[in-house]
Amino acid sequence: MKPGTRFALGAVLIVGSVSLMIVQGIKQTGTYFLTPTQLVARTEQDPHFFNIGLKVSAKVVPGSIKRDAMHQRVDFAISDGTKSFPVTYVGLVPDTFTDANDIDVVVEGKLGRDGTFHATDVIAKCGSRYNAVWQQSGKKT
Amino acid sequence: MTLLGTFALWAALLLGCWSAALALFGPWQRRPALAVAVTRGSYAVCAALLVATVALWKGIFAHDFNIEYVASYTSRNLPTYYLVSAFWAGQKGSLLFWAVILSIFGALAQALTSARHKLLLPYVAGVTNLVIAFFVSVMLFGGANPFERLGFTPPDGRGLNPQLQNPGMVMHPPMLYLGYISITIPFAFAIAALLARRLDTGWIIAMRKWALASWLFLSIGITLGMWWAYVELGWGGVWAWDPVENAPLLSWLTLTAFLHSVMIQEKRGMLKRWNVSLMIGTFLLSIFGTFITRSGAIASVHSFTQSDIGYFFLALLLVSAVLSFTLLYTRWPMLEAEVQLESLVSRESAFLFNNLALVGIAFSVLWGTLFPIISEAVRGTKITVGPPFFNRVNVPLGLFLLLLTGVGPLIAWRKASAANLRRQFIVPVASGAIAAAVLLVAGLRDFYALTALSLAGFVLGTVAQEFYRGVRARRSLHGENAAVALAHLVARNRRRYGGYIVHVGIVIYFVAFTGLAFKVKKEIDLQPGATDSIRSPFGHTYELTHMGVSQYERLNRQVSAATLEVRRDGKRITTITSEKRQYLDSFGNPTFEPSTEVGIHSDLREDLYVVYAGSPDGTERARFTVMINPLVSWFWIGAAVLTMGGLITMWPGGPQLRTPRRRLAVQSGYGVPLAGVAE
Numbered sequence: 001m002k003p004g005t006r007f008a009l010g011a012v013l014i015v016g017s018v019s020l021m022i023v024q025g026i027k028q029t030g031t032y033f034l035t036p037t038q039l040v041a042r043t044e045q046d047p048h049f050f051n052i053g054l055k056v057s058a059k060v061v062p063g064s065i066k067r068d069a070m071h072q073r074v075d076f077a078i079s080d081g082t083k084s085f086p087v088t089y090v091g092l093v094p095d096t097f098t099d100a101n102d103i104d105v106v107v108e109g110k111l112g113r114d115g116t117f118h119a120t121d122v123i124a125k126c127g128s129r130y131n132a133v134w135q136q137s138g139k140k141t
Numbered sequence: 142m143t144l145l146g147t148f149a150l151w152a153a154l155l156l157g158c159w160s161a162a163l164a165l166f167g168p169w170q171r172r173p174a175l176a177v178a179v180t181r182g183s184y185a186v187c188a189a190l191l192v193a194t195v196a197l198w199k200g201i202f203a204h205d206f207n208i209e210y211v212a213s214y215t216s217r218n219l220p221t222y223y224l225v226s227a228f229w230a231g232q233k234g235s236l237l238f239w240a241v242i243l244s245i246f247g248a249l250a251q252a253l254t255s256a257r258h259k260l261l262l263p264y265v266a267g268v269t270n271l272v273i274a275f276f277v278s279v280m281l282f283g284g285a286n287p288f289e290r291l292g293f294t295p296p297d298g299r300g301l302n303p304q305l306q307n308p309g310m311v312m313h314p315p316m317l318y319l320g321y322i323s324i325t326i327p328f329a330f331a332i333a334a335l336l337a338r339r340l341d342t343g344w345i346i347a348m349r350k351w352a353l354a355s356w357l358f359l360s361i362g363i364t365l366g367m368w369w370a371y372v373e374l375g376w377g378g379v380w381a382w383d384p385v386e387n388a389p390l391l392s393w394l395t396l397t398a399f400l401h402s403v404m405i406q407e408k409r410g411m412l413k414r415w416n417v418s419l420m421i422g423t424f425l426l427s428i429f430g431t432f433i434t435r436s437g438a439i440a441s442v443h444s445f446t447q448s449d450i451g452y453f454f455l456a457l458l459l460v461s462a463v464l465s466f467t468l469l470y471t472r473w474p475m476l477e478a479e480v481q482l483e484s485l486v487s488r489e490s491a492f493l494f495n496n497l498a499l500v501g502i503a504f505s506v507l508w509g510t511l512f513p514i515i516s517e518a519v520r521g522t523k524i525t526v527g528p529p530f531f532n533r534v535n536v537p538l539g540l541f542l543l544l545l546t547g548v549g550p551l552i553a554w555r556k557a558s559a560a561n562l563r564r565q566f567i568v569p570v571a572s573g574a575i576a577a578a579v580l581l582v583a584g585l586r587d588f589y590a591l592t593a594l595s596l597a598g599f600v601l602g603t604v605a606q607e608f609y610r611g612v613r614a615r616r617s618l619h620g621e622n623a624a625v626a627l628a629h630l631v632a633r634n635r636r637r638y639g640g641y642i643v644h645v646g647i648v649i650y651f652v653a654f655t656g657l658a659f660k661v662k663k664e665i666d667l668q669p670g671a672t673d674s675i676r677s678p679f680g681h682t683y684e685l686t687h688m689g690v691s692q693y694e695r696l697n698r699q700v701s702a703a704t705l706e707v708r709r710d711g712k713r714i715t716t717i718t719s720e721k722r723q724y725l726d727s728f729g730n731p732t733f734e735p736s737t738e739v740g741i742h743s744d745l746r747e748d749l750y751v752v753y754a755g756s757p758d759g760t761e762r763a764r765f766t767v768m769i770n771p772l773v774s775w776f777w778i779g780a781a782v783l784t785m786g787g788l789i790t791m792w793p794g795g796p797q798l799r800t801p802r803r804r805l806a807v808q809s810g811y812g813v814p815l816a817g818v819a820e
Contacts, residue, residue: 006485011497018501021534022508029530033513033523055525069757072764092664092754092766094375095736 031055031108036083039111051110056117058084060103074122078105085111089119097124143208143288146196150277150286153189153240156182157274164267165336170260179263180251186273187244194241197234197287201227207294210234210287216300217727218697223301226311229318230301232435232450233280233287238315240276242322243269250326250351258347264333265326272325275457283450296728300697303724303736309369317362317389321427323355324392328424331417332465335472340413345403350791352420356400357787359393364780375739375752377660377768379776382531384439387510388430391503395423398499401492401549408554409489410479414469415496417476421465426503428458439513484556491549498542505534540592543651546644547573547600550607565606572602593655597648604641611638631789639790646783649775656747656772663768664754669761677769679746684708688716690761699723703753703763707742715742719753719765747771 032054034042039056043049058078065076073090074097087107096103109119160182169175197210201224206212214227214234229238247269251262280286304310327348334344366386367379380386399419405412432454433439482489508515509526516524551565576598577591585591608627611634615626631638659678667673667687674684688704702720706713717740724732740751747769754764 003482003484003487003490007482007490007493010485010494014494014497014501018505018534018538021537022505025530025533026509026512026524026526029533030512030516030524030526033525038522069755072757092752092764096734098734 033057035080036078036085037080040083040085043111049111050113053108053110055106055108057104057106060097060105065098078107078117085115085117087117087119087122089122091122093122094124097122142196142199142203142205143290146193146200146288147281147286149189149193149196150237150281150288153186153193153244154274154277154281156185156189157270157277160186161267161270161274164263164270169263176259176263179266183244183247183251183266183270186270187241187248190237190241190244190273190277193237193288194228197237198225198228200288204298206296206298207290208287209289209291212291212295212298214299214301216298216697216732218725219298219301220306220696222311223306226305226314227301229314230305231287233285233289235314235318236276236280236285236450237287239318239322240273240280242319243273243276243325246323246326246351247273247329250329254347258343260337260339261330261333261344261347264336265329268329268332269325272329275453279450279453283453285450297726300724300726300732303698303722303733304373306724307369307373309365309372313362313365313369316358316365320355320357320359320362320389321392321431323351323358324396324424324427326351327355328420331420332468335417335468338472338475340472340475342407342410345406345416349403352396352400352403353787353791356393356396357784357791359389359396360783360787361780363389363393364776367776371773372739372741375737375766377662377739377750377752377766377770378657379773382506382509382528384510385434387506388434391426391430391507391510392423394499394503394506395419395426398496398503399423401499402496405489405492411482411489412493413476413478414473417469419496419500421462421469425458425462425465426507428454428461432458433510439510486552486557486562488549488552488554488557491545491552495542495545495549498538498545502535502538502542505538506531509534536589539651540589540596543593543596543600543648546647547596547603550603550641550644568606569599569602572605573599587658590655590658593651597652600644600648604645607641608638635792636790639786639788639792642786642789643783644786646779646781646786649779649782653772653775653779656775657770659771661769662766664764664766666757666764667762675767675769677747678771681709681747682711683749683767683769684711685751685765685767687761687763690756690763697724697726699725703765705740705751705765707749717742717749717751719751721753721755743774745774748773 032052034054034056036056036058039054056078058080061077061079061084065074067074071090072092073088074093075086075088077084077086087109089107089109097105103124106123107117107119108121108123109117111117160179163169163175163182164179167175167179169179200208200211201215204211204215204217210231210233211227214230215224219227227234229235247266250265250269254262254265330344330348330351334340363386366389370381370386371377371379399416402412402416402419406416432451435451435454482493484490509530513523513525516522547569551562551569553561573595577595580591580594585594608630611630612623612626615621615630616623619626619629621629661675661678663673663675665673665675665685667685669687669689672684672686674682676682684707686706686708688706690701690703692699692701694700700720700722702718704716704718706716708714719740720738721735722738723735726732737752737754740753742749748771750768750770752766752768754766756763
C-alpha cells in the first residue's frame with residue numbers, strides 16, 4: 001500500500017469517528033429549544049410530550065416574579081406574547097433576573113402535566129452591551 | 142468633534158475604496174509610481190481613522206453626552222480607565238476600533254514587509270483596504286455611526302454595564318479584536334499570492350509573523366475571556382461552550398492547524414492548496430464569529446446589541462467566501478504539491494493528523510453551535526446542544542492532539558526508521574508512564590484525567606529531551622556552559638524552541654482543564670458567627686465562619702459585602718469577601734440591576750470560590766455558594782508560558798533563511814539543532 005493511501009485510510013477513520021461522535025452526541029444530548037407557543041402546540045399534538053427535558057426561551061411577564069427567599073424558591077410566568085405559563089424554580093437566580101424591563105430568559109426543565117414548568121436552570125440574558133433607548137425627555141427606558 | 146469624526150470616516154471610506162480599486166484593477170505592475178500610490182493609500186486610510194479615533198475619545202473624555210454613544214456607555218462618575226475601554230464597550234465604538242486597528246496593521250504590513258515581497262504588497266493593501274471600507278460602510282450606512290448626536294443633551298450618561306467594569310474586561314475585548322483583526326493580514330497575503338500567481342513559499346514567509354501574532358492575540362484574548370467569566374459571572378467555571386465563546390475558538394483552531402501545516406509546505410513543498418484553504422477558512426470563520434455574536438441569529442447568554450448590522454457581516458461572509466474560493470479554483474493547478482507523502486511514520490504525517498484533529502474539533506464546534514439553526518431549518522424544531530455534547534466529542538479529540546504534540550517533534554521528516562523511533566521515544570514514553578504510575582498510586586481513577594495527565598507527562602518528556610539534546614550538542618560543539626548553551630540554543634532556533642515552550646503552555650491548559658472535572662460545590666446558609674465546612678478533592682477541609690455583612694458606598698456604587706473567615710485543616714488562612722453591588726449614577730439613582738462580585742482565594746492547588754447570594758430574611762444571615770475549583774491557577778500560568786513561547790518565536794532578528802533549505806531541515810528533524818539553522 002502506498003503511504004498516501006494509508007494516510008487516506010487513517011484520515012477516513014478519523015473523519016468517520018468524528019462524524020459518528022457528533023451524530024451520537026447530538027442524539028443523546030440534544031434538547032428541544034422551543035418558544036411557549038411551540039411547546040403548547042407540541043403538547044396538543046402529542047399527549048406524551050410532558051416531563052421531557054427541554055429549554056424554553058421567552059420573556060418574563062412583568063410583575064409576575066414572586067420570590068420566597070426562605071426557601072430560595074422563585075415563581076414567575078413566561079410568555080412569548082401569545083402563550084404563557086407559570087414557572088417554578090428552586091435555587092439561585094442570576095442578578096440580571098428581574099421583571100423590571102421585559103427581560104429574556106431561557107428556562108431549562110420539564111413541563112409538568114399540571115401546566116407548570118418545573119425549571120432546573122434559569123438563564124437570564126446578561127444585558128451586556130444592549131443599546132439604551134433614548135427618548136426626547138432625557139429619560140432612559 | 143463629531144463633524145470631524147464623521148468627515149474622517151468618509152475620508153477613510155473614499156481613500157480605502159480608491160486604493161483598493163487601484164491595487165486590484167490598476168496597472169501598477171507596469172507603473173511603479175502607482176504601486177507607491179497604493180501603499181500611500183494604506184497610510185492615508187490609517188491617518189483618517191486615527192483622526193476619527195481621537196475624535197471619539199475626545200467626546201468620551203469631555204463627557205459630551207449629546208453624542209449618543211458617549212451617553213449610552215459612560216457617565217460622569219465612571220473611573221478613567223473605564224472611559225478608555227468605553228471606546229469599544231458598545232457596538233458602534235467597536236466597529237471603529239476594528240477599522241482603525243486594521244488600518245494600523247495594514248500600514249504596518251506595508252512598512253515592515255521585506256522588499257523581496259513587493260509584488261504582493263499592493264494586493265495586500267487592496268484586500269486590507271476593502272475590508273476596512275466594509276467596516277466604515279457599516280458605520281456610515283448601517284446606522285452605526287459612533288458620532289451620531291442626540292436631539293437633546295442628557296444630564297448624565299447611562300454608565301458602563303457593571304459586568305464590564307472589571308479589569309479583565311478592559312483587556313479582553315481589545316485582545317480578542319486584535320486577534321480577529323490581524324487575521325485579515327495573513328489572509329490578504331494569501332489572496333495576494335493567488336492574485337499575483339506567486340504561489341511558492343514566499344507569501345508564507347512574508348506573513349508568518351502576522352499569523353503568529355494573530356494566534357497569540359487570540360490565545361490571550363480567549364484566556365482573558367475565560368478569566369473574566371470565572372471572576373465575574375459567578376458560576377465558577379471558565380468555559381461554557383456558549384456561541385460567543387465558540388466563535389473565537391473556531392478561528393483559533395484553524396489558525397493553529399495552519400501554523401503547523403505551513404511548516405510542511407516550507408520544508409517539503411506539500412499541502413499548498415490546504416494551506417491557502419485554511420487561511421481563507423480562518424478569515425471566513427472570524428467574520429462568521431462576528432456575525433453570530435452581532436446578529437442574534439443564535440441564542441447566547443451574552444446578548445450583544447442585536448441589530449441589522451449582523452446581516453452586513455453575513456453579506457461580507459458570503460461575498461468573500463465566493464470570491465476567495467473562486468480565485469483559489471482558478472489557481473488550483475499552480476498549487477500542485479512538489480513531493481508525495483513518503484511514509485505514514487513521518488513528521489509530515491503527524492502534522493497531517495494534527496491538522497485533521499484540529500479541523501475536526503473546529504467542525505464539531507461549528508456544527509454544535511449552528512445546530513439550533515440547522516435543526517430548525519431541516520426538521521422544523523430547534524434543538525440545542527450544550528457542554529455535554531462538546532465535551533463528549535472534543536475531549537477524545539483533544540487528547541489525540543495532546544498525544545500528537547508529543548509525537549510530532551520526535552519523529553523524523555520523510556520517513557522515520559526504527560532506530561530513530563527507539564532513540565527518540567524511550568525517554569518521553571517513560572516519563573508518561575511514570576506520571577501514570579504516580580497518579581495511580583496517589584489514587585486517581587478517573588479514565589480521562591489519568592489519560593490526560595499521562596499524556597501531559599509524555600509531552601513534557603518530549604520537550605525536555607529536545608532541550609536537553611540541543612544543549613548537549615551545543616556544549617560539545619562550542620564548549621559553552623549549560624546556561625549559555627540554553628540561551629544560544631533558544632536564540633538561534635527561536636521558532637523551534639519557542640514552539641516547544643508554547644507546547645508546554647498548552648500542556649498546562651490541559652492539566653488545568655483536567656482539574657475542573659473534580660470541582661466541588663456546596664450551598665451554605667449561615668447566621669453571623671456560624672460555621673460550615675467543605676472538603677476539597679485534595680483532601681483539605683475548609684471551615685468557613687460568617688463574619689457579618691457590611692454596607693458602604695463607593696464612588697459609583699452601593700456595596701453590601703459579606704465576609705467569611707477561612708480555616709484550612711484547622712489553621713486560619715484568610716478571609717474572603719463577596720459583594721452585592723448596586724451601581725448608581727452621579728445623582729445617586731440606581732443604574733442597572735444589582736451585580737455580584739465573587740470572592741476567590743487562590744493557590745497553585747485549588748481555588749476557594751465564594752459567591753454571596755444575599756440574605757434570605759433581610760438580616761445579616763447570609764447564603765453563599767461555595768466552590769472548590771482545583772488547578773484553576775494553572776490556566777493563567779499556562780497562558781503566561783504560552784505567551785512567552787509565542788514571543789520568543791516571533792522575536793525579530795536572528796539568523797534568517799532566505800529560502801527553505803530542505804536538506805538541512807531533514808537533518809535537524811533528527812533532533813540535532815545545528816548552529817545557525819533556524820527551524
